[in-house]
Amino acid sequence: MRGARVLDSACRPRRRRSQLAIEHCYRIREQSAETWVFWVHASNAARFEQSYWDIADHLKISGRRNPRVNIFKLVHDWLCDEKKGKWILVLDNVDDASFLLIAQSTGKEDQGNDGDSRNLRPLLAYLPQSQNGSILVTTRTRAAALKLMEESDIIAVLPMEELHALALLEKKLGIQGTSDGTSELVAALEFMPLAIVQAAAYITQRVPRCSVRQYLLEFQKSDREKTSLLYKEAGQLRRDREAKNSIIITWQISFDYICRTKPSAANLLSFMSFFDRQGIPEALVRNRVRLGEYSQHPHRKESRAIRHLRRLFNRNRNSRRDQEGHDRHSKHEDGFEDDLLTLRDYSFVSVAED
Structure with a gap:
C-alpha cells in the first residue's frame, strides 16, 4: 500500500x-x-x-x-x-x-x-x-x-542511547544536569524508556525519602527487589487505556502470547533461563529438554534439566555429532531455528556470530 x-x-x-x-x-x-x-x-x-x-x-x-x-x-x-x-x-x-x-x-x-x-x-x-x-x-x-x-x-526502533536515556530520566525527575547515580541507574535499566519512566515515577512520589542513589541500591540488592520495583505502575503516559505501565507486565504479555502461539519457543526461553544470560553456547540448547513435558511435575523440572545439561556437556566434550546424526535430527533443528526466530522477533534473545 x-x-x-x-x-x-x-x-x-x-x-x-x-x-x-x-x-x-x-x-x-x-x-x-x-x-x-x-x-x-x-x-x-x-x-x-x-x-x-x-x-x-x-x-x-x-x-x-x-x-x-x-x-x-x-x-x-x-x-x-x-x-x-x-x-x-x-x-x-x-x-x-x-x-x-x-x-x-x-x-x-x-x-x-x-x-x-x-x-x-x-x-x-x-x-x-x-x-x-x-x-x-x-x-x-x-x-x-x-x-x-x-x-x-x-x-x-533501536535501543535508546545513553544520552537520550539520561535526558529522559532527568526530564521525568525534574532535575537539571546529571545528578548522583543517574548514569548508573539508566545503565542498570538497560536504557529502556518504560523502565526509566517507572523508576522516575517511583522516586518522585517518595521524595525526599527516596533518591536516585537509594533507588539504585534497592534495585541492585536482589532479583526479588528488582522485580518488585519493575512491577510498579508509572502513571499516565499518553497511552492506550488497555496498555500497562509496568515493564514486567509488558514483558509478561509478550511471553504469554508466545506461550499460546508457539509453546516450543517459550520452552526454549525457559530452558535458557538456567544459564547465565550472556554467551549461551548453541550446542547446549539446540537439543534441549522439552520443559513443557514436565509441566505437571514442577518440582522435578529443574533436576531433570540439570541432568540433561550434564549429558550434553559430556557428549559435546567427547565428540561432535556425525553427519548421520545431523540428518536424523534435521527436522528438530528446523524447529529450533523457528523457535529462535520467534524469540529474536520479540527481542527476548540476540545472536552473535560465534
Missing part, C-alpha cells in the same frame, strides 16, 4: 513505538495543519472496528447511522476521496496481523447474501491505497510487519 511504514520495536517496551508515532503525528500537524490524523487501535478486530466507528462519527460521514452499513467501506471510501484532503492513518499495536488477513463479515449487509463467502473481504482490503494519504503501523514483531508490507518499508 502506498505510503505505508512500520515502526518495529519488537519486545522493547511497546509504548516507545507508540510514543514515536504520536510525536510523528504532532510534527505532521505542525507542518501541515490541514492534514487529517486518524488513530486506530489495531490489537484485535473488535478494537479495530470500534476505531473505524469513532472515525466515522468524528467526520460525521453520511450513512454511518444506517444499521446495514459496512463501516470499513464507508471510512475507506471517505479516505479515497481526494477532495477530503491529505491524511495519515496510524494502526497502533498490530502485534498479530492475522485478523486483518482473514475474510470476514463486515456488517449486516453481508448477512443477506445467503452465506456467500465470495462477498466477504479481509479487513486489509479496507486500508486505502491512495495518493492522498499514508499509513503508519506500529508492531512488536517483524513477522506481523511482513504480512502487511515489504521489508524495505520497515523502520526498526
